[in-house]
Amino acid sequence: DAGVIQSPRHEVTEMGQEVTLRCKPISGHNSLFWYRQTMMRGLELLIYFNNNVPIDDSGMPEDRFSAKMPNASFSTLKIQPSEPRDSAVYFCASSPRPGSGNTIYFGEGSWLTVV
Amino acid sequence: RKEVEQDPGPFNVPEGATVAFNCTYSNSASQSFFWYRQDCRKEPKLLMSVYSSGNEDGRFTAQLNRASQYISLLIRDSKLSDSATYLCVVKVDTGFQKLVFGTGTRLLVSP
Numbered sequence: 001d002a003g004v005i006q007s008p009r010h011e012v013t014e015m016g017q018e019v020t021l022r023c024k025p026i027s028g029h030n031s032l033f034w035y036r037q038t039m040m041r042g043l044e045l046l047i048y049f050n051n052n053v054p055i056d057d058s059g060m061p062e063d064r065f066s067a068k069m070p071n072a073s074f075s076t077l078k079i080q081p082s083e084p085r086d087s088a089v090y091f092c093a094s095s096p097r098p099g100s101g102n103t104i105y106f107g108e109g110s111w112l113t114v115v
Numbered sequence: 116r117k118e119v120e121q122d123p124g125p126f127n128v129p130e131g132a133t134v135a136f137n138c139t140y141s142n143s144a145s146q147s148f149f150w151y152r153q154d155c156r157k158e159p160k161l162l163m164s165v166y167s168s169g170n171e172d173g174r175f176t177a178q179l180n181r182a183s184q185y186i187s188l189l190i191r192d193s194k195l196s197d198s199a200t201y202l203c204v205v206k207v208d209t210g211f212q213k214l215v216f217g218t219g220t221r222l223l224v225s226p
Contacts, residue, residue: 042218043159043202048211055211091158103149104214106158 002026004107006092012113018080021110023092024073031095033104034067034077038088046090049075050098082114116141119217121203127223132193136220138186138203147206148179150188153219154199162188162201193224 005024025032034046047057049069069075093104121138128134148165165177176189203217
């Protein structure tokens, strides 16, 4: 079975550019999460969708960040304009139950470097 | 104060050693507890859940002390393949069930 699929795997971009990260959750999973991981802060939840509806976006750092889930099989996380401090690994994860259930399944991550 | 705190390590141990990691959490209403494992440049994956009575999975033993808000992971007979970062994870209900991750403890097992 295919796991959570993310793209791009790696992106290097210049400060001020728009970055779009993409995610395809596991088929049948109702919950989708976007996390950001840095050495200093670890894994932080940015936003959680349930049945394509954003439930909690309190972790979104600022207005430069936006996320959408137009259908059950696709989500995007957009940063516009990007800044060097946005450099991190962005993980998408999905879960078959509302909220985190007992486990969530992560994609391989999108490694973002903003120079 | 962070919601979930771990010693970042690294813990350097020889093969065959026993090593223990600890974790504390601040939210007394936390419902469930887990250990995730993250290999270098990979995604986190569930290692095991942590039950109140303590539980074992092969060489791995997890324990929970709700009164002290403390979780532990014990690895016996360490293997080279155990080298990874171990993330302590707590589930809280903030209107929805949310997993809060510690920053992880890095383990290096050497020959």
